[in-house]
Amino acid sequence: MSQRIVIAGGGYVGLYTALKLQHRLRRGEAEVTVVNPENFMVYRPLLPEVASGTLEPRHAVVPLRAVLKGTRFVAGRLTGVDAERNVATVAPYAGPELNLEYDELVLGLGAMAKLMPVPGLAECGIGFNSLAEAVYLRDHVLRRLEIASATADPELRRRALTFVFVGGGYTGVEALAELQDMAVDVLAGYPEIDPAEMRWVLVEALDRILTTVSEDLAERAMTELGGRGIDIRLGTQLESAEGGELHLSDGTKFQADTLVWVAGTRPQALIGELGLPTDERGRLAVDPTMRVHGTRNIWAAGDCAAVPDEGGGVSPPTAQHAVRQAEQLGENLVADLRGRQALPFRYRGRGEFVTLGKNKAVGEVFGRKLDGSLAWAARRAYYATQIPTWNRTIRVLGDWLVGMPYGHDVVDLGSREQPRGAFEEAAGHR
Ligand SMILES: Cc1cc2nc3c(=O)[nH]c(=O)nc-3n(C[C@H](O)[C@H](O)[C@H](O)COP(=O)(O)OP(=O)(O)OC[C@H]3O[C@@H](n4cnc5c(N)ncnc54)[C@H](O)[C@@H]3O)c2cc1C
The missing domain is CATH 3.50.50.60 (FAD/NAD(P)-binding domain)
Known part of the structure; x- marks a missing residue:
């Protein structure tokens, strides 16, 4: 049988x-x-x-x-x-x-x-593990730029333009780096916003980021992110986030519309x-x-x-x-x-890449350290060949190719969260 x-x-x-x-x-x-x-x-x-x-x-x-x-x-x-x-x-x-x-x-x-008992975190935070979260965050960041550009209220602008990521592992660093790169890229289309108004903060409890790569590569990533104005707080924890008011263990307090929890x-x-x-x-x-x-x-x-x-x-x-x-x-x-003996799993990791945005990455492959556009290109080559089926490889390569000359797209599709909004409004005017 x-x-x-x-x-x-x-x-x-x-x-x-x-x-x-x-x-x-x-x-x-x-x-x-x-x-x-x-x-x-x-x-x-x-x-x-x-x-x-x-x-x-x-x-x-x-x-x-x-x-x-x-x-x-x-x-x-x-x-x-x-x-x-x-x-x-x-x-x-x-x-x-x-x-x-x-x-x-x-x-x-x-x-x-893995959530910690931080007051307000469950209500205000979002993770970065699913497709829905990634899609949501893109629209959310673009919507914050729209909010800030449409108001002169300094408090509202500050809150909308403050983006906080808690957790300096590869997930947090990659998510922050890619989103910040996108926001900076599209900012030319928002003359109402001074680039210096945007605040991107990375909060990490340990005294370094990217613990899965060697220390000097993590340093290179820190230098790259710091050079882009990203505020990296090492040895710091998020203590509370009630009502979007963030309290950090170093005594800093500020309001933020965006809190991404990537701390494990x-x-x-x-x-x-x-x-x-x-x-x-x-x-x-x-x-x-x-x-x-x-x-x-x-x-x-x-x-x-x-x-x-x-x-x-x-x-x-x-x-x-x-x-x-x-x-x-x-x-x-x-x-x-078939009645044969199962064999043990044996594998030794080959390295890791961390994307830091367009043309920027760090990586370690078979002990060889790479950074900048070389690491970025090697990362892309690796994933293009790893994703199953030619169908996906070609679609991914196509997106990358189109993105080269055109940069990031500014379209905010956040309205898809209320797909029945227009219909309900029409129903209200019967
Ligand atoms: C943003 C991000 C970036 C990453 N980058 C890298 C990287 O660069 N390199 C690397 O090596 N690793 C990376 N990882 C880690 C890697 O993705 C995971 O280690 C890997 O996905 C683990 O595979 P898995 O099959 O155990 O779990 P998953 O791939 O997460 O699959 C689990 C599946 O189970 C499903 N599921 C959950 N509950 C149920 C249920 N009750 N019944 C049925 N199905 C269920 C889920 O929906 C999901 O489809 C990254 C992870 C994230 C989140």
């Missing part, structure tokens, strides 16, 4: 595990089902460029139904796992819960923002509710083959799992690790179905 493999999560782990199975399984050997809330996989390293409008949002994602041929796709959320009965429960967009029976279950649910992630909260073993950080505890401890047929990888690495530690939560884990996991599932 054909075996049933259920993959919960259609991100890096889900997509690459399913692609591996698609390639390796014999006809009729297993039925594979992928469950994900959206029918696309988000290519997260490209999100900062979605936020700056350099990339069209649809070009930075991979449509799951189009690439996963022969794999069943269910749009929904995993809500529970009955490990005794081998049943995964899934909530679809509408209708009753589905019970998916499995012989093998893969958990690749990724991560969510944690595994999806559901992971802790599944009744499966987790480590002290809430990640699923797995052996080196990525099988969840104490189970025979549940596997986990990526940001929601503590996958042991060769050095005796745990793999970092990066896309490059998630892809390699998924490929090994796919092999292990095939091995398990």
